[in-house]
Amino acid sequence: xxxxxxxxxxxxxxxxxxxxxxxxxxxxxxxxxxxxxxxxxxxxxxxxxxxxxxxxxxxxxxxxxxxxxxxxxxxxxxxxxxxxxxxxxxxxxxxxxxxxxxxxxxxxxxxxxxxxxxxxxxxxxxxxxxxxxxxxxxxxxxxxxxxxxxxxxxxxxxxxxxxxxxxxxxxxxxxxxxxxxxxxxxxxxxxxxxxxxxxxxxxxxxxxxxxxxxxxxxxxxxxxxxxxxxxxxxxxxxxxxxxxxxxxxxxxxxxxxxxxxxxxxxxxxxxxxxxxxxxxxxxxxxxxxxxxxxxxxxxxxxxxxxxxxxxxxxxxxxxxxxxxxxxxxxxxxxxxxxxxxxxxxxxxxxxxxxxxxxxxxxxxxxxxxxxxxxxxxxxxxxxxxxxxxxxxxxxxxxxxxxxxxxxxxxxxxxxxxxxxxxxxxxxxxxxxxxxxxxxxxxxxxxxxxxxxxxxxxxxxxxxxxxxxxxxxxxxxxxxxxxxxxxxxx
Ligand SMILES: Cc1cc2nc3c(=O)[nH]c(=O)nc-3n(C[C@H](O)[C@H](O)[C@H](O)COP(=O)(O)OP(=O)(O)OC[C@H]3O[C@@H](n4cnc5c(N)ncnc54)[C@H](O)[C@@H]3O)c2cc1C
Numbered sequence: 001x002x003x004x005x006x007x008x009x010x011x012x013x014x015x016x017x018x019x020x021x022x023x024x025x026x027x028x029x030x031x032x033x034x035x036x037x038x039x040x041x042x043x044x045x046x047x048x049x050x051x052x053x054x055x056x057x058x059x060x061x062x063x064x065x066x067x068x069x070x071x072x073x074x075x076x077x078x079x080x081x082x083x084x085x086x087x088x089x090x091x092x093x094x095x096x097x098x099x100x101x102x103x104x105x106x107x108x109x110x111x112x113x114x115x116x117x118x119x120x121x122x123x124x125x126x127x128x129x130x131x132x133x134x135x136x137x138x139x140x141x142x143x144x145x146x147x148x149x150x151x152x153x154x155x156x157x158x159x160x161x162x163x164x165x166x167x168x169x170x171x172x173x174x175x176x177x178x179x180x181x182x183x184x185x186x187x188x189x190x191x192x193x194x195x196x197x198x199x200x201x202x203x204x205x206x207x208x209x210x211x212x213x214x215x216x217x218x219x220x221x222x223x224x225x226x227x228x229x230x231x232x233x234x235x236x237x238x239x240x241x242x243x244x245x246x247x248x249x250x251x252x253x254x255x256x257x258x259x260x261x262x263x264x265x266x267x268x269x270x271x272x273x274x275x276x277x278x279x280x281x282x283x284x285x286x287x288x289x290x291x292x293x294x295x296x297x298x299x300x301x302x303x304x305x306x307x308x309x310x311x312x313x314x315x316x317x318x319x320x321x322x323x324x325x326x327x328x329x330x331x332x333x334x335x336x337x338x339x340x341x342x343x344x345x346x347x348x349x350x351x352x353x354x355x356x357x358x359x360x361x362x363x364x365x366x367x368x369x370x371x372x373x374x375x376x377x378x379x380x381x382x383x384x385x386x387x388x389x390x391x392x393x394x395x396x397x398x399x400x401x402x403x404x405x406x407x408x409x410x411x412x413x414x415x416x417x418x419x420x421x422x423x424x425x426x427x428x429x430x431x432x433x434x435x436x437x438x439x440x441x442x443x444x445x446x447x448x449x450x451x452x453x454x455x456x457x458x459x460x461x462x463x464x465x466x467x468x469x470x471x472x473x474x475x476x477x478x479x480x481x482x483x484x485x486x487x488x489x
Contacts, residue, residue, distance in 0.1 A: 019366065020052075021052045024055050025132070025133035026060070028327055028348055028352055029135070029351050032351075037362060053092045055108065070160065071162050073207060073437060073439070077160050080156055087417070102300060103300050135329055139291040145265055152287075153196050170186070170208065183224075185282060191228045192286065198383060205223070209253075210437050221254065228263055237380070238381050239398070291307060292309075301320065302318055314357075315361055327350070336377040352415065357374040380396070381394065413426060
């Protein structure tokens with residue numbers, strides 16, 4: 001299908017190529033598919049016959065499995081993201097949000113920062129092939145107080161915000177004489193016992209326990225960490241036996257692991273659990289699963305009961321032509337499963353492998369070659385439970401403790417995209433082995449104008465993970481800790 005020159009094109013005056021491949025989403029699937037396609041279609045790209053246009057919200061891909069280490073300060077936040085402009089140098093990149101897709105007309109509606117400033121309304125972008133890879137978002141429930149106080153853990157900004165928040169809570173606890181404020185500040189509730197929740201809790205608990213040695217009035221035993229999981233096990237990805245080991249390991253570190261328990265409310269900064277317990281807290285981290293990106297409901301493409309795009313094992317969208325998908329957004333049949341109708345789980349292991357087949361199939365379809373099916377038997381998983389602690393169940397082999405942690409690091413270092421990022425992460429780990437851990441909170445990075453606003457006679461504003469707290473308001477409602485005199489130990 002060949003369209004007129006540059007209809008709804010992204011570059012004024014530039015001729016619209018014969019075929020535009022539109023990739024929506026610059027995460028695992030988006031970045032790797034575009035990366036592979038730019039290699040496979042090098043000649044066509046060079047001749048201007050094909051264009052790969054990547055539309056994504058951020059100019060970087062986030063390597064999510066490293067977010068817990070970024071939150072713990074083991075890896076600098078910049079090194080868990082990959083700059084798309086540098087890696088996708090043969091693709092066109094448009095930073096913006098796709099808000100709708102009309103596949104019948106082969107157009108995507110996209111909002112960019114410029115469209116907002118111009119006030120001209122969203123862009124209509126025409127395409128010939130669509131790769132829809134917007135991933136997933138946190139799956140929340142209508143729990144009272146959750147939308148106001150919950151903290152997610154899917155983006156690098158959230159990981160850094162959470163690290164700053166935990167250290168700030170320790171600063172608040174250290175500087176108050178009010179036992180209720182101190183207790184709430186030192187109570188950290190994590191909801192969801194999957195990868196994200198367990199690893200984030202494991203790394204942050206480790207970091208906070210280490211940081212406590214630099215507070216004259218906080219002992220590690222004063223910190224209360226609670227993991228709330230609705231089912232009877234955690235880390236289902238590593239199997240039952242290793243999941244039980246992870247529970248024992250966390251409990252041995254004084255983490256209060258509550259299985260078959262749900263968060264019922266977190267209104268008024270009190271986490272109320274289904275077993276009747278109540279925990280005053282300023283920290284409720286919500287990692288209880290994911291659901292497909294909302295964009296999918298604004299398309300004319302078929303969705304399954306869980307809202308994922310119905311796909312074939314060839315990674316085409318079922319029943320339509322020229323539409324492809326993979327990763328968290330796509331319900332791809334797992335053809336290795338014994339039970340028919342099983343879908344590939346939403347994880348990086350599938351996402352990454354699917355991109356290889358996806359890119360090859362797109363290239364094959366452009367040159368009229370047959371498509372192949374995606375097939376991968378789940379290999380098991382590795383998870384970190386903090387520095388030097390881990391659990392793994394890979395290809396039938398079970399590991400725990402230090403060997404599992406080492407395997408976790410090696411596996412993810414190997415999977416981390418680009419040599420540049422691998423080298424930087426390795427250098428950071430090496431340096432961290434030689435020096436003490438970083439325990440500084442740079443919460444002020446989240447409101448960088450505060451200092452100048454004060455100097456210019458304005459009112460200082462503060463915005464932590466709980467959203468804007470207004471001028472000088474702190475989370476205990478008694479003024480920002482930086483603005484008010486410390487209560488003293
Ligand atoms: C903390 C954490 C730890 C994890 N650890 C592991 C692990 O150890 N092993 C494992 O296998 N998996 C792990 N996962 C899961 C894994 O990261 C995901 O399965 C994988 O990222 C899915 O890839 P994706 O491309 O489908 O989505 P993503 O990587 O999330 O990419 C989606 C992209 O689309 C963009 N986007 C969304 N909507 C729009 C829109 N409307 N317009 C434009 N752009 C849009 C997003 O900004 C994002 O860049 C972890 C996830 C988290 C959160």
